[in-house]
Amino acid sequence: MIYLVGDLQGCCDPLERLLATIDFSPSRDRVYFLGDLVNRGPDSLGVLRRLRDMGDAAVCLLGNHDLHLLAVANGVRKAHRSDTLDAILDAPDRDAWLEWLRARRLAVHEHGWLMVHAGVLPQWDAAEAMRLAAEVETMLAGPDLHGFLTVMYGNHPPQWDERLEGADRWRCVINSFTRLRFCTADGTMDFAVKEGADSAPEGLMPWFNVPGRRTEGTPIAFGHWSTLGLINRPDLMALDTGCIWGGQLTAVRVDGGRREVIQIECPQAQKPGKA
Numbered sequence: 111m112i113y114l115v116g117d118l119q120g121c122c123d124p125l126e127r128l129l130a131t132i133d134f135s136p137s138r139d140r141v142y143f144l145g146d147l148v149n150r151g152p153d154s155l156g157v158l159r160r161l162r163d164m165g166d167a168a169v170c171l172l173g174n175h176d177l178h179l180l181a182v183a184n185g186v187r188k189a190h191r192s193d194t195l196d197a198i199l200d201a202p203d204r205d206a207w208l209e210w211l212r213a214r215r216l217a218v219h220e221h222g223w224l225m226v227h228a229g230v231l232p233q234w235d236a237a238e239a240m241r242l243a244a245e246v247e248t249m250l251a252g253p254d255l256h257g258f259l260t261v262m263y264g265n266h267p268p269q270w271d272e273r274l275e276g277a278d279r280w281r282c283v284i285n286s287f288t289r290l291r292f293c294t295a296d297g298t299m300d301f302a303v304k305e306g307a308d309s310a311p312e313g314l315m316p317w318f319n320v321p322g323r324r325t326e327g328t329p330i331a332f333g334h335w336s337t338l339g340l341i342n343r344p345d346l347m348a349l350d351t352g353c354i355w356g357g358q359l360t361a362v363r364v365d366g367g368r369r370e371v372i373q374i375e376c377p378q379a380q381k382p383g384k385a
Contacts, residue, residue, distance in 0.1 A: 112365040113141045116349030117333040120151025124359040124376045136167040144333040145173025145227030155197040173227040174288040186259040217243035228334040229290030232323035269298045306337040354379040
């Protein structure tokens with residue numbers, strides 16, 4: 111059985127209840143977690159332990175909060191007051207957890223679904239998205255992680271160009287896969303607006319509504335954007351349903367042409383608007 115799951119963000123109890131609800135079996139099931147595995151919820155270390163214990167049955171993508179953990183651990187970023195990463199950072203085996211995390215993927219294209227944390231720029235088709243994800247995954251797993259993390263943050267360049275090189279190229283790719291919500295018709299990314307799809311200022315639109323995007327016809331599943339709520343279209347699934355805000359943890363079973371939605375009610379771990 112194949113399941114796609116939205117953002118966990120350190121909410122281990124809902125994860126355990128979800129796995130119990132689907133009667134998870136590592137020999138039978140494969141579960142894809144669409145990034146933001148950790149942070150803001152009450153038990154980020156517990157989530158990592160559970161995911162690692164699932165072995166090959168869990169395929170985990172990287173989200174912006176997971177990259178934030180790597181940056182904080184490597185002294186590149188300061189912790190935010192809403193972070194809940196201390197249990198990982200203070201663990202005696204923290205290096206093993208960080209090594210495990212940095213080996214996760216940015217994009218997966220399996221079982222008919224292109225899976226990412228946030229979005230896919232309209233200039234990319236599925237094959238190019240996977241190629242670019244692999245470029246950055248190689249850097250994340252490479253010998254100079256600290257150097258890579260120091261150039262990872264920033265909003266520029268806001269638009270993709272195949273001629274981009276080095277840090278500008280990697281940053282543009284990471285921003286698409288882990289931060290993208292709105293962009294212009296020509297694929298210029300905006301990171302200021304975080305509300306729902308109907309709140310876009312003039313000239314901006316959700317990335318998946320850009321006319322002529324090259325992934326049209328490729329089913330895409332993503333998380334990251336809790337103010338969207340559940341989107342369950344034939345070609346698109348948005349699965350971040352606000353677990354940490356007191357919403358739901360959402361999974362969708364997709365094998366055999368199914369579209370079975372499973373939702374676990376979650377206690378509120380953070381209040382919207384908290385930094």
